[in-house]
Amino acid sequence: MSEIATATPQGHIEVRNFxxxxxxxxxxxxxxxxxxxxVKPGEFVSIVGxxxxxxxTFLNAVAxxxxxxTGTITxxxxxxSRPSAERGMVFQQYSLFPWKTVRENVEFGLKMRGMxxxxxxxxxxxxxxxxxxxxxxxxxxxxxxxxxxxxxxxxRALATGPKVLLLDEPFGALDAQTRVIMQQILTNMWQRLxxxxxxxxxxxxxAIFLSDRVYCMTARPGSIKAEIPIPLERPRxxxxxxxxxxxxxxxxxxxxxxxxxxxxxxxxxNDLGMQGLNIELHGHSLADVL
Amino acid sequence: xxxxAAVTEPSPAPVAxxxxxxxxxxxxxxxxxxxxxxxxxxxxxxxxxxxxFLLVWHxxxxxxxxxxxxxxxxxxxxxxxxxxxxxxxxxKFLMHIVFSCRRIFFGFSLAAIVGVPLGLxxxxxxxxxxxxxxxxxxxxxxxxxxxxxxxxxLWPTNEQSIVFITFLGSxxxxxxxxxxxxxxxxxxLVRAAQCLGARERSIFREVYFPASLPHIFTGLTIGMxxxxxxxxxxxxxxxQYGIGYFTWEAYSLVQYADIALGMIAIGVLGLGxxxxxxxxxxxxxxxxxx
Ligand SMILES: Nc1ncnc2c1ncn2[C@@H]1O[C@H](COP(=O)(O)OP(=O)(O)O)[C@@H](O)[C@H]1O
Ligand SMILES: [Mg+2]
Numbered sequence: 203m204s205e206i207a208t209a210t211p212q213g214h215i216e217v218r219n220f221x222x223x224x225x226x227x228x229x230x231x232x233x234x235x236x237x238x239x240x241v242k243p244g245e246f247v248s249i250v251g252x253x254x255x256x257x258x259t260f261l262n263a264v265a266x267x268x269x270x271x272t273g274t275i276t277x278x279x280x281x282x283s284r285p286s287a288e289r290g291m292v293f294q295q296y297s298l299f300p301w302k303t304v305r306e307n308v309e310f311g312l313k314m315r316g317m318x319x320x321x322x323x324x325x326x327x328x329x330x331x332x333x334x335x336x337x338x339x340x341x342x343x344x345x346x347x348x349x350x351x352x353x354x355x356x357x358r359a360l361a362t363g364p365k366v367l368l369l370d371e372p373f374g375a376l377d378a379q380t381r382v383i384m385q386q387i388l389t390n391m392w393q394r395l396x397x398x399x400x401x402x403x404x405x406x407x408x409a410i411f412l413s414d415r416v417y418c419m420t421a422r423p424g425s426i427k428a429e430i431p432i433p434l435e436r437p438r439x440x441x442x443x444x445x446x447x448x449x450x451x452x453x454x455x456x457x458x459x460x461x462x463x464x465x466x467x468x469x470x471x472n473d474l475g476m477q478g479l480n481i482e483l484h485g486h487s488l489a490d491v492l
Numbered sequence: 493x494x495x496x497a498a499v500t501e502p503s504p505a506p507v508a509x510x511x512x513x514x515x516x517x518x519x520x521x522x523x524x525x526x527x528x529x530x531x532x533x534x535x536x537x538x539x540x541x542x543x544x545f546l547l548v549w550h551x552x553x554x555x556x557x558x559x560x561x562x563x564x565x566x567x568x569x570x571x572x573x574x575x576x577x578x579x580x581x582x583x584k585f586l587m588h589i590v591f592s593c594r595r596i597f598f599g600f601s602l603a604a605i606v607g608v609p610l611g612l613x614x615x616x617x618x619x620x621x622x623x624x625x626x627x628x629x630x631x632x633x634x635x636x637x638x639x640x641x642x643x644x645x646l647w648p649t650n651e652q653s654i655v656f657i658t659f660l661g662s663x664x665x666x667x668x669x670x671x672x673x674x675x676x677x678x679x680x681l682v683r684a685a686q687c688l689g690a691r692e693r694s695i696f697r698e699v700y701f702p703a704s705l706p707h708i709f710t711g712l713t714i715g716m717x718x719x720x721x722x723x724x725x726x727x728x729x730x731x732q733y734g735i736g737y738f739t740w741e742a743y744s745l746v747q748y749a750d751i752a753l754g755m756i757a758i759g760v761l762g763l764g765x766x767x768x769x770x771x772x773x774x775x776x777x778x779x780x781x782x
Contacts, residue, residue: 262683265683265687266686266687267683267686267687284686285683285686285687286687286689287687287688287689289687290687290688291683291684291687293680293683293684295680297678297680297681297683297684298684299681299684299685299698299699299702300779301702301703301705301777301779302779303779310685310688310690310698311688311689314685314688314689314690314691314694315689342778342779344779358688359687359688362688362689
């Protein structure tokens with residue numbers, strides 16, 4: 203544990219000129235285009251954007267699951283070519299192994315690394331303790347609430363001591379109260395472990411509350427529309443969400459996102475045809491009809 | 493550091509823990525009764541239903557009812573019971589049972605040993621799937637009994653051909669269900685394993701295999717049922733020993749009570765073997781225990 207905690211900050215993510223297209227039956231669909239981002243060692247960076255804009259695609263490429271069509275992704279100067287334990291990932295769908303107990307789930311990365319059983323058991327217990335989960339180490343994931351599952355997911359991703367943590371809308375399926383607690387836990391773990399975090403969400407408040415910097419993505423094909431530094435001081439309290447500083451940031455981001463959401467929806471509506479929205483009025487005015 | 497203390501701050505969500513057991517025996521018994529009420533009810537009704545079945549059987553045979561079907565020669569439950577008490581002291585009857593069980597054991601085990609790994613490999617490696625699948629699809633619809641003449645030609649001894657028929661009967665359900673299980677493995681779990689440092693072999697062992705286990709056991713259960721069907725048919729046609737042969741022989745020798753005894757023995761053996769598989773499934777998949 204102490205070895206992880208005192209490690210020097212590393213995990214510099216650099217993405218240059220990134221684009222990714224999916225090959226489909228209708229030809230190639232560009233999901234993300236011309237994207238540049240970076241995450242400094244130990245920084246907490248979020249990406250917000252309307253749904254379908256390519257956030258997951260982008261994060262999956264950083265994780266090494268998808269190959270960029272153009273551009274490069276590097277972590278500490280090393281090019282990302284395949285998934286690795288250096289880049290921990292937390293998925294929205296929890297993705298715990300149902301056939302493993304909570305502790306076995308957390309141990310998994312260490313087991314893959316060849317750590318002896320007794321040693322990794324100890325490490326897993328320590329980590330579970332940090333997340334307030336030691337009482338559940340022998341439970342199977344099915345028996346846990348969503349918030350607990352996701353806590354295990356985060357602990358599991360951190361257990362191998364990755365350089366960066368990637369999270370894809372990890373709290374999207376949780377209720378509001380649980381989400382707030384989870385945000386607190388994530389912040390605390392991040393500060394303690396001093397690792398870089400790339401966090402994807404469509405929740406603006408969440409992005410502002412958690413991040414040092416927020417990237418705002420455009421509608422599909424996604425690219426970076428704006429980069430907003432979040433100068434709020436840390437540690438952050440729930441009460442800060444009412445501060446004028448927070449609200450100003452929120453307003454700014456909100457208007458950027460709204461534009462893009464409308465664009466995304468407009469595209470959808472055009473794709474489907476506007477029939478449903480174009481009410482035939484046969485010369486009458488709307489007031490007559492109503 | 494202060495952040496460390498904050499990590500444990502959110503208390504784990506409350507989980508229903510059983511209240512401490514009360515020392516009073518009466519209260520305990522009462523609670524046990526309430527918890528198991530449904531099961532007790534089902535058992536009671538089950539016993540009544542079986543008793544009613546025996547009673548109807550008894551009445552139909554003692555009064556030799558002829559109403560579309562003829563109960564004139566059908567043995568009564570008491571006659572069957574009498575032949576049962578005689579049979580359990582008859583080493584020949586026990587030998588029939590031993591022979592059938594041995595054939596099931598070898599035929600079914602072989603089917604599981606070949607079918608499960610083949611299904612796993614076919615599910616993982618496209619080329620193997622492309623090569624094996626068409627052949628399997630052509631052979632699969634052929635009922636195992638239709639193989640009897642071919643089996644007699646193929647195998648030097650009668651015993652081997654009967655085991656072969658049993659093998660064929662259970663092989664395809666096992667293969668097909670294993671394949672189905674492989675096709676349903678959640679890709680997110682595979683990704684989760686990959687970014688925890690798992691390589692191909694570990695992913696196979698730690699993700700694909702356990703994820704497919706529920707379907708593998710479905711295949712084993714169905715396969716066991718078909719194994720008995722195929723075995724009995726093969727024994728009736730070409731056997732020299734075995735419970736199927738015993739039943740058919742009883743008909744030839746006009747020992748009607750033994751026909752029913754043979755049938756019931758087959759039913760009990762089939763039930764027993766499927767219970768064995770269910771038990772094994774619960775042992776291997778503790779995470780699915782209720
Ligand atoms: N495997 C795929 N094949 C084709 N198109 C895809 C595939 N995955 C995602 N897409 C498309 O790419 C776009 C971006 O998807 P995604 O990255 O999941 O967006 P987000 O995570 O921001 O909601 C969407 O329009 C989606 O339809
Ligand atoms: Mg997404």
